[in-house]
Amino acid sequence: MTLEIQNVSKKYNKNQYGVKDFSISIEKGILGLLGPNGAGKSTLLKMIATVNKPTKGCIILNKNNIIKDANYMRKQLGFLPQDFGVYPNLNAYEFLEYIAAMKGVGGNNLKSRISKLLEGLNLIDAAKKPIGSYSGGMKQRVGIAQALLNNPKIVIFDEPTVGLDPEERVRFRNLISDLANDCIVILSSHIVSDIDTIADKVAIMKKGTLLSYGTQENILQHVTNKVFETTIDKENLTAFKADKIIVSASRKNNQLLVRYITNTPIENSIKKTANLEDAYLYLTKTK
The missing domain is CATH 3.40.50.300 (P-loop containing nucleotide triphosphate hydrolases)
Known part of the structure; x- marks a missing residue:
């Protein structure tokens, strides 16, 4: 069929x-x-x-x-x-x-x-x-x-x-x-x-x-090697997301643990395995 x-x-x-x-x-x-x-x-x-x-x-x-x-x-x-x-x-x-x-x-x-x-x-x-x-x-x-x-x-x-x-x-x-x-x-x-x-x-x-x-x-190939995680100060979130796609941000002590999508990760970021939500957000935000 x-x-x-x-x-x-x-x-x-x-x-x-x-x-x-x-x-x-x-x-x-x-x-x-x-x-x-x-x-x-x-x-x-x-x-x-x-x-x-x-x-x-x-x-x-x-x-x-x-x-x-x-x-x-x-x-x-x-x-x-x-x-x-x-x-x-x-x-x-x-x-x-x-x-x-x-x-x-x-x-x-x-x-x-x-x-x-x-x-x-x-x-x-x-x-x-x-x-x-x-x-x-x-x-x-x-x-x-x-x-x-x-x-x-x-x-x-x-x-x-x-x-x-x-x-x-x-x-x-x-x-x-x-x-x-x-x-x-x-x-x-x-x-x-x-x-x-x-x-x-x-x-x-x-x-x-x-x-x-x-x-x-x-679908996941769109975000291969583009998903990262890092911690940032809460007051820096607005500037941080100016050129990055934020997938999630959760409190960690006095900072934020941020999962994000970019081609240019900041220093001390950890590369993460991409999932469908990452790809969905990437495609709907950039296309």
Whole structure:
């Protein structure tokens, strides 16, 4: 299975693009889509999900142009949008049965499928309570469940971990890691830790354009031998970051322990192993 996004743009007016000339080829596995708020991630995902049409370009799934044949994509798609809504008076079972009917999903295995999803997302105990009584994280987990109801071949999650606590994030990552053996999973986030532990490939966006795409090893090459750590006086921080990218700064006695990115490290700096957050900050700050 291959999803080809070919020179796709979404133009809102004469000078404003949501996505501009975006091209990428996606195969089975997990693609982590990273970018700051306003980077165009949601706009891109809505075009892939056939919610919106691009201004120009093509989106091809297994040689089928889904802009011309949206149903071909929709039959194979599970989608959790960023602005997912629920019916507060329904319980989780009722809501998922309703969504299944809307998607044309049925059969003798539907109830067991719903129960399995609810169990996997730690919602069984609350499954018969009205969704309106759920916390934000629980509602988000119901959204994840509805995206997986139809055993999709392409799953799109737009900021899926919003509202989830650390334990729920781990549970979610384990769930989609199992999915990725059989389908394409696109996971969008501005939180690097949601991506770095599970993504087979990473795409980094800014202002609607693609900055970098590849394996995490490919992405890290942008900051090879550029990440350092040192201690500085607190009053020197402003001057220090004038020509350097600060990744983190933490108190150490009366000084700051600073992790930073540069081509010209200061004296007494220690070279550090680069990680995905380093590369993400470097690309979004310099490109």
